[in-house]
Amino acid sequence: MNSASSAGSEPQEGDRVRVERDGSSYEGVLLPSSTADHLVLKLDGGYNVAIASEATTVAVLEAAVYDVERAQDVDDLAEEEEGSSVTFDTDLPTISLISTGGTIASTVDYRTGAVTAQFDAEDVLRAVPDLAGRANYRGRVVANILSENATPEIWQELAHAVHEEIEAGADGVVVMHGTDTMQFSASALAFILDTPVPIVFTGSQRSADRPSSDNVMNAVCAVEAAKADCAEVLVCMHASESDDRCALHRGTRVRKNHTSRRDAFETVGRAPLGEVRYDDGETEVWFRRAYAERGACDLALAADLETDVELLKFTPGMDSALLDACEGKAGLVVEGTGLGHVHTDWIPRLGEFVERGTVVVMTSQCIDGRVCDRVYDTGRDLLDAGLIEAGDTLPGTAKVKLMWALANAEDLREAGEAMERSLAGERTARSTPWT
Amino acid sequence: MNSASSAGSEPQEGDRVRVERDGSSYEGVLLPSSTADHLVLKLDGGYNVAIASEATTVAVLEAAVYDVERAQDVDDLAEEEEGSSVTFDTDLPTISLISTGGTIASTVDYRTGAVTAQFDAEDVLRAVPDLAGRANYRGRVVANILSENATPEIWQELAHAVHEEIEAGADGVVVMHGTDTMQFSASALAFILDTPVPIVFTGSQRSADRPSSDNVMNAVCAVEAAKADCAEVLVCMHASESDDRCALHRGTRVRKNHTSRRDAFETVGRAPLGEVRYDDGETEVWFRRAYAERGACDLALAADLETDVELLKFTPGMDSALLDACEGKAGLVVEGTGLGHVHTDWIPRLGEFVERGTVVVMTSQCIDGRVCDRVYDTGRDLLDAGLIEAGDTLPGTAKVKLMWALANAEDLREAGEAMERSLAGERTARSTPWT
Numbered sequence: 001m002n003s004a005s006s007a008g009s010e011p012q013e014g015d016r017v018r019v020e021r022d023g024s025s026y027e028g029v030l031l032p033s034s035t036a037d038h039l040v041l042k043l044d045g046g047y048n049v050a051i052a053s054e055a056t057t058v059a060v061l062e063a064a065v066y067d068v069e070r071a072q073d074v075d076d077l078a079e080e081e082e083g084s085s086v087t088f089d090t091d092l093p094t095i096s097l098i099s100t101g102g103t104i105a106s107t108v109d110y111r112t113g114a115v116t117a118q119f120d121a122e123d124v125l126r127a128v129p130d131l132a133g134r135a136n137y138r139g140r141v142v143a144n145i146l147s148e149n150a151t152p153e154i155w156q157e158l159a160h161a162v163h164e165e166i167e168a169g170a171d172g173v174v175v176m177h178g179t180d181t182m183q184f185s186a187s188a189l190a191f192i193l194d195t196p197v198p199i200v201f202t203g204s205q206r207s208a209d210r211p212s213s214d215n216v217m218n219a220v221c222a223v224e225a226a227k228a229d230c231a232e233v234l235v236c237m238h239a240s241e242s243d244d245r246c247a248l249h250r251g252t253r254v255r256k257n258h259t260s261r262r263d264a265f266e267t268v269g270r271a272p273l274g275e276v277r278y279d280d281g282e283t284e285v286w287f288r289r290a291y292a293e294r295g296a297c298d299l300a301l302a303a304d305l306e307t308d309v310e311l312l313k314f315t316p317g318m319d320s321a322l323l324d325a326c327e328g329k330a331g332l333v334v335e336g337t338g339l340g341h342v343h344t345d346w347i348p349r350l351g352e353f354v355e356r357g358t359v360v361v362m363t364s365q366c367i368d369g370r371v372c373d374r375v376y377d378t379g380r381d382l383l384d385a386g387l388i389e390a391g392d393t394l395p396g397t398a399k400v401k402l403m404w405a406l407a408n409a410e411d412l413r414e415a416g417e418a419m420e421r422s423l424a425g426e427r428t429a430r431s432t433p434w435t
Numbered sequence: 436m437n438s439a440s441s442a443g444s445e446p447q448e449g450d451r452v453r454v455e456r457d458g459s460s461y462e463g464v465l466l467p468s469s470t471a472d473h474l475v476l477k478l479d480g481g482y483n484v485a486i487a488s489e490a491t492t493v494a495v496l497e498a499a500v501y502d503v504e505r506a507q508d509v510d511d512l513a514e515e516e517e518g519s520s521v522t523f524d525t526d527l528p529t530i531s532l533i534s535t536g537g538t539i540a541s542t543v544d545y546r547t548g549a550v551t552a553q554f555d556a557e558d559v560l561r562a563v564p565d566l567a568g569r570a571n572y573r574g575r576v577v578a579n580i581l582s583e584n585a586t587p588e589i590w591q592e593l594a595h596a597v598h599e600e601i602e603a604g605a606d607g608v609v610v611m612h613g614t615d616t617m618q619f620s621a622s623a624l625a626f627i628l629d630t631p632v633p634i635v636f637t638g639s640q641r642s643a644d645r646p647s648s649d650n651v652m653n654a655v656c657a658v659e660a661a662k663a664d665c666a667e668v669l670v671c672m673h674a675s676e677s678d679d680r681c682a683l684h685r686g687t688r689v690r691k692n693h694t695s696r697r698d699a700f701e702t703v704g705r706a707p708l709g710e711v712r713y714d715d716g717e718t719e720v721w722f723r724r725a726y727a728e729r730g731a732c733d734l735a736l737a738a739d740l741e742t743d744v745e746l747l748k749f750t751p752g753m754d755s756a757l758l759d760a761c762e763g764k765a766g767l768v769v770e771g772t773g774l775g776h777v778h779t780d781w782i783p784r785l786g787e788f789v790e791r792g793t794v795v796v797m798t799s800q801c802i803d804g805r806v807c808d809r810v811y812d813t814g815r816d817l818l819d820a821g822l823i824e825a826g827d828t829l830p831g832t833a834k835v836k837l838m839w840a841l842a843n844a845e846d847l848r849e850a851g852e853a854m855e856r857s858l859a860g861e862r863t864a865r866s867t868p869w870t
Contacts, residue, residue, distance in 0.1 A: 146813055148777060149779055152751070180772035181751050256773065256801050258801055258802075259799050260805075264801065307752055312757070315746045316583075316585045316586060316587070317742055318745065319743075321760045322747070340694070341615055343584050366692055366699065367693075367802075368696075370695070376581060396750060399750060
C-alpha cells in the first residue's frame with residue numbers, strides 16, 4: 001500500500017475498503033496476501049481481486065472486519081482466500097482452474113503436496129508462471145487421483161464443481177486431468193452439462209521434472225481456449241511432437257491413441273475441431289469447423305448416471321462367461337468387430353438380454369468408421385435381436401452416454417433413441433459405410 | 436483337343452496321357468475341364484496342370500482310367516480336380532489359394548455357392564481373371580465363415596492346411612479371409628508356423644458386386660506378394676483409397692482400423708513392411724525394411740493352443756464381476772489405460788490371479804506405444820503383483836500369443852518370458868517410453 005493514497009485512516013489488512021483506479025471501483029475486504037505492488041480484495045460476490053496499487057485511491061469503509069492477529073480469524077481469512085486471483089485485471093476474463101490430479105496436477109500441487117485438497121491462483125502461477133497476465137484465476141481441487149481411478153461418481157463431482165464455477169461467473173473452465181481416462185471424463189461432462197462457456201480439459205504426458213514436459217504449453221493453451229468463443233467441452237493437448245500448437249478436440253470424439261507421445265490425443269476420423277498455435281508464449285486460437293458459440297445456451301446440469309452399464313470387447317475365442325457376467329445389467333455396450341459383429345452364438349444371448357430389459361448398444365473395435373449391421377445377414381440378425389447401432393460413436397464415449405441416457409431418459413425406448421442421435425457431437429451425421 | 440496331334444488313338448477325357456510341348460513332358464489323367472485352348476491333366480504328384488493345346492503332342496498311355504460317363508466316377512474325377520491349375524507354366528511358381536470365407540471368398544465361391552467346400556483354380560480364375568498368367572494355382576477351402584465366427588480351432592485347421600500346401604510344394608500361400616478378425620488369424624499362423632515361403636492373408640472390404648470392390652486388386656497383389664522373397668505371414672490390403680498399391684503388413688503388427696474403408700488395415704506405429712504397387716494389372720513388390728527371406732528357415736508347425744485365455748478391456752466404472760469371471764483362467768490379457776494401468780482396486784485381485792497360476796499380461800488400449808509400468812507407483816504395484824508387460828504387442832495379438840505360449844512353453848515361467856520378447860515380429864525392440 002506504499003503508493004496508495006488513502007482517504008481517511010490508513011487501510012489495514014482485514015478492513016473493508018473501497019479501491020478506485022482508472023475509473024473503476026471495487027469494494028471488499030483487504031486481504032493479507034496484498035503485496036507492495038498489489039492490493040488483494042475479497043469482493044462481496046466471493047471473487048478475490050488483486051489491483052495494481054500504483055495510482056490507486058483506497059477508502060476504509062469499515063475497520064477490522066477480520067482481526068488478522070487472531071489465529072482463528074486468520075484461518076477464516078485464509079479460507080476466504082480460496083479462489084484468490086494474484087493479479088486481477090478487469091480487462092481479463094476469469095478462468096476457473098479445476099484440478100482432478102494426474103501428471104499435470106502433480107506440478108500444480110508441487111508446493112502443497114498431494115495431501116492438500118485446495119490450491120489457489122498463487123499456487124498455479126508459482127508452478128506455471130507463463131499463465132500470468134492471461135486471465136484472472138480461481139483455483140479448485142475436485143480430486144487428486146491418477147485418472148485410471150476415475151469413477152462415474154468423480155465425473156459427477158467434477159460436473160457439479162464446473163457448474164458452480166460457471167454459476168459464480170467464470171468465463172471459462174480448465175480441468176486439469178490425468179490423460180489415461182480424460183476422454184471418458186470429458187465425455188461425461190459433455191452429456192451432463194449444457195454450458196455457455198468453454199470447458200477445456202488438459203493434462204500432461206511428461207511430468208514437469210522432464211525437459212520435454214508438455215505441462216506448461218498445454219496449460220497455457222488450455223487457458224487461451226477457455227477464453228475463446230467455443231462453448232464446448234474440449235480436450236487441449238499437444239498437436240504434434242513440436243512445441244508449436246495444441247489441438248482442440250471435441251471431448252466426445254477424442255481418444256488417447258499412444259501410451260507416451262505428447263501428441264497422443266487424436267480426434268477420431270477427422271482433424272481436430274481447432275488449434276491453439278503457440279510461439280514462445282504467443283498464442284492464437286482458431287477453429288476449422290463450426291462449434292457451439294459462447295452464450296448460445298444456458299447453463300444446465302443433469303448429473304444423474306446409471307452406473308450399471310458395462311463395456312465388453314469381443315475377441316475370437318472369448319469365453320461366454322464374460323457375456324454371462326453382463327446379464328441383468330441396465331446397459332451393455334459391445335465393442336464388436338468390423339461393421340459391428342460378434343460370434344453368431346452370441347446373437348440369441350444378446351436378444352435375451354434385450355428382452356429382459358438391458359439396452360444393448362453395438363460399437364466397433366475398429367475405432368474409426370461407423371457400425372452398420374445392414375450389410376451382412378448376421379448383422380441384420382443382431383438388429384432383429386434388438387441391438388442399437390451407435391453409428392460412429394466411440395466405444396468408451398458410448399458407455400458414458402448410455403449411463404447418462406438411462407438415467408435421464410423417460411424410459412428405455414427413449415434411452416435407446418438417444419443412442420441413435422448426437423447429443424454432444426459424439427455421433428457424426430449419417431453417411432454410407434462405403435464413403 | 437482340336438489342335439493336338441495325337442499318337443495312337445484320339446485322347447479322351449479320363450485317359451491317362453503323355454503331353455509333350457516345347458520340350459517338356461507331362462504324364463497324367465486328362466480331365467473334363469480341358470478346353471479348346473488348354474489340356475488339363477491331373478499329374479501323378481497330385482497337382483493339376485493346364486497346358487496350352489497349340490503345338491502339343493498327346494499320347495494315350497492307358498485308356499479310360501476314369502469312366503467320365505458314370506456319375507460316381509465323374510464325382511471322383513471332380514474330387515481329383517481339387518487343386519487344379521488352369522494353365523500350368525513351368526516358369527511360374529505355384530501358389531496355393533486357401534479360402535476361409537468372408538467377403539473376398541463370396542466372390543470366389545460365386546459359381547459353387549456357399550454350400551460347396553471345394554474350389555479349384557478354374558473357380559478362382561473365373562472369378563478373378565486378372566490372376567491368370569501370374570502363377571500356377573492350387574485351390575483349397577478350409578472354412579466358409581464370416582470371420583467374426585473364427586475360433587482357435589479354425590486357426591489350427593488353417594495352419595495345418597497351409598503346412599500341407601507348403602509341404603506339397605507350394606511356392607507361396609494366399610489365405611482369403613474375412614477382414615473382421617484377419618489380424619487374429621494372421622497372428623495365430625505367425626506363431627504356429629515357421630515358414631520358408633510367404634503366407635499372405637487378403638480379403639475384401641467391398642464385395643464384388645460393388646463398383647468400388649477391392650477384391651480383384653487385393654487378390655492380384657496378394658498372389659504377387661506370395662511369389663516374393665519375404666517368407667513371413669503378411670496381410671495384403673489396399674494401402675490407400677486409390678487403386679494404386681496394396682500394403683504388406685506384418686501379420687502380428689496389423690490392425691483393422693476402420694469399419695468400411697478399403698485401406699482400413701494399418702501397421703500400428705510405423706509404415707507397413709512393404710507394398711505391392713499396382714498399375715492396371717502391372718505390379719511391383721518392394722519392401723522398406725528387413726524381412727525374413729524365402730528359405731531362411733525350415734517348415735515347422737507347433738499348432739497347440741491353450742484356449743483358456745481371455746482378453747479383458749478395462750474402462751472406468753467397470754464392474755469387478757467381469758474380472759471375477761476370469762478367475763482361474765490359464766491366461767489373461769488386460770487391455771489397460773495409458774502406459775498399462777487399471778483401477779487400483781484391481782491390483783491385489785490380479786495379484787491373486789498370478790499367485791494361483793494365471794499368467795496375466797498387460798497391454799494398452801491406446802493401441803500405439805508400449806506399456807511401461809515403471810513410471811507411476813500404481814504401475815510398479817502391478818509389476819510387484821506379477822503382471823507381465825507386453826511391450827508394444829497389440830492386445831489382440833497378445834491374446835493369440837499367450838494362447839500359443841502357454842501351450843508350447845515348458846512351464847508358466849517360460850510362457851511369461853516368451854511374452855517379454857518377440858517371437859514373430861509382434862513386439863518391436865525396447866525403446867524408452869518417451870521417444
